[in-house]
Amino acid sequence: MLPASDSINDLDLNAYVDDQLDDWQRLRVEEYLSHQPEAAARVMQDMHLRRELRLAFAPAPEPNGQQRAAAALLSRGLLRDERLRKVIRLVPVAALVLAGWLANEGLGPLSVGEVVASQPPHPVVAAAISAREASIIRLPMRSQPQIHELDADELRAATGILLPQFDRNWAIRDAQIFPSPQGPGIEIVFETGDLGQISHFAVRPGNFAVTLPHVEKHDASNVAWFQIGETAHVLISDKGDTSDLQKVAENLSSSLY
Known part of the structure; x- marks a missing residue:
């Protein structure tokens, strides 16, 4: 015969849910719950929630040998695919760099040496020369304000042009947005000391290419x-020789990689 269940209270029900009762006490609570459907429903809900919490915080089972092997195979496959995607992205750039190097070194039918003055300049060079001529006229004019500080981020936001890392010892004489057939360009005039005054013109010509510095x-x-x-850069100087300007152009181009 079961003990009387009329004295069951909330403490007994909570102990039942937490599995803290012996067999006789559990029978006594179950006898009580058989006559109290609302209390039984509440107890069942508490027990269901307790099991959910136990499962949620239980440690994950250790993977077996087959699962470890499958995970390692998947990891190697994903790593190989990522490396392949990187190589594919670099192929066009590498090909363009190689073609530019061959042209710069004078090898093969694409070789480009120092250009004589009788040949028409590249369209980007022609735009840079026009921008420089405008700067030469502008600099002595008192009515035209000059800019002595360069905000590369603001210029990039306005034109989409990424500027190289210029020598910190160069002094900015002026910087202006200059219209060209290729679109808005940036014309910057520097005082460089040994190389005198250098103009740097940058513009987006409308194509993607990697071209090593050409000297003309x-x-x-x-x-x-x-x-x-997507950005072409032109340097113009009236002082020094072409080899000096070649080194400056190579340093500026390498800062953009």
Whole structure:
């Protein structure tokens, strides 16, 4: 015969849910619950919640050998695919760099040496020369304000042009947005010391390319130009020789990689 269940209270029900009663006490509570459907429903809900919490915080089972092998195979496959995607993305750039190097070194039918003045300049170079001529007229004018500080982020936001890392010892004489056939460009005039005054013109010509620095002579000016990605850069100087400007152009182009 079961003990009387008329004295069951909430403490007994909570102990039942927490499995803290012996067999006789559990029978006594179950006898009580058989006559109290509302209390039984509440107890069942509490027990269901307790099992959910136990499962939620239970440690994950250790994977077996087959599962470990499958995970390792999947990891190697994902790593191989990621490396392959990186190589595929670099192939066009590498091909363009190689073609530019061959052209710069004078190898093969694509070789480009120092250009004589009688040949028409590259369209980007022609735009840079026009921008430089406008700057030469503008600089002595008192009515035209000059800019001595460069906000590369603001210029990039306005034009989409990424500027290289210029030598910190260069002093900015002026910087202006200059219209060109290729779109808005950035014309910056520097005082460089040994190389004198250098103009840097950057514009987006509308194509993607990687072109190593080319050096040209235009009248009395030395011109070096290159393109990295979607932006072409032109340097113009009237002092020094082409080899000096070549080194400057190579340093600026390498800062964009």
